[in-house]
Amino acid sequence: MSDTVVIAPERFEAAAEQIAWKLNADLLGYEPDAFAIAFSQYRRIIAVMATGIVVRKIAPLLVDKWTDPAVVVVSPDMAFAIPVIGGHHGANELARELSILGIRPVITTATETRGLRSVEVIAADEEMQVVNRPSTRVSNAGILDGITRVYRVRGPAVVLADPGVSFLSRKGAYTVGLGCRRGVTPEEAIRAIEEALKEAGIGSDEVMIFATTEKKIGETGLVSAVESIGGNLIFLDDVTIRAQGQASPSGAGRIGLPAVAEPAALAVSDKKELVMKKKVFGKVTVAIAR
Numbered sequence: 001m002s003d004t005v006v007i008a009p010e011r012f013e014a015a016a017e018q019i020a021w022k023l024n025a026d027l028l029g030y031e032p033d034a035f036a037i038a039f040s041q042y043r044r045i046i047a048v049m050a051t052g053i054v055v056r057k058i059a060p061l062l063v064d065k066w067t068d069p070a071v072v073v074v075s076p077d078m079a080f081a082i083p084v085i086g087g088h089h090g091a092n093e094l095a096r097e098l099s100i101l102g103i104r105p106v107i108t109t110a111t112e113t114r115g116l117r118s119v120e121v122i123a124a125d126e127e128m129q130v131v132n133r134p135s136t137r138v139s140n141a142g143i144l145d146g147i148t149r150v151y152r153v154r155g156p157a158v159v160l161a162d163p164g165v166s167f168l169s170r171k172g173a174y175t176v177g178l179g180c181r182r183g184v185t186p187e188e189a190i191r192a193i194e195e196a197l198k199e200a201g202i203g204s205d206e207v208m209i210f211a212t213t214e215k216k217i218g219e220t221g222l223v224s225a226v227e228s229i230g231g232n233l234i235f236l237d238d239v240t241i242r243a244q245g246q247a248s249p250s251g252a253g254r255i256g257l258p259a260v261a262e263p264a265a266l267a268v269s270d271k272k273e274l275v276m277k278k279k280v281f282g283k284v285t286v287a288i289a290r
Helices: 010-023 034-041 051-061 091-101 119-125 133-145 186-200 220-228 238-242 261-267
Strands: 004-008 026-029 044-048 070-074 080-085 128-130 168-170 174-180 207-213 233-236 274-281 284-289
Touching (some): 004 010, 004 034, 010 026, 010 044, 010 091, 026 034, 051 070, 051 080, 070 091, 080 091, 119 133, 119 168, 128 133, 168 207, 186 220, 186 274, 186 284, 207 261, 220 233, 238 261
Parallel strands (some): 004 026, 004 044, 044 070, 174 207, 207 233
Antiparallel strands (some): 070 080, 174 284, 274 284
């Protein structure tokens, strides 16, 4: 099964077949629930039909630009490819791919119309992910104004960043929230992380980011442990952690927080789903989200 599907009514089937063959995509005949099916199964959707039809059909399905599939409309005469949603999340790229069939991409995202790369495009080019997604609005506005700068920081390092700074990390499906007792050693932290990942059936290369509270910024054992296994550890402020809502009962009240591991993992995750509730491994508490 491909990650791309072409949807078209019967009268435009020939054009849809040509596109599907060229892009190695699946075909789906247009029917009332075609887009609902496509949204649940595919990452990229090409619709060969009028834009108005597509807009009306996908409007009730939209949830979040970071998780919704990219949707591109191709005019029935195969003259134009128009990204409707997800321009920075694969739709612009998909529209450009269609140029191999002589279909002209119509790009409307502000950064790319000026020949600039958005934060999301930079992340894709570097095979990374945006950890703090709300930051992209400010960062992309700065790119348009010519004031956003891109820095590559090689560790060990600590970066103190304002909300308008986008942080990119390696790709991965999972996020790991960490809490620890004071004075934890690197060996204790490494052992806890490895045990938690093993128990969850997750490889260390599947972890996008490790996160904890900024109150643990002085725990060098925790920092060293994450560094030694090739991960990135970020420190979250109290507002971000508290914003995640209820968590399992925790002893984090002694540092003024409702919890650490679970909200830290959720705060930087994609789907905001816990795959491992907080579990204590010696002096380290671990929670895993995706």
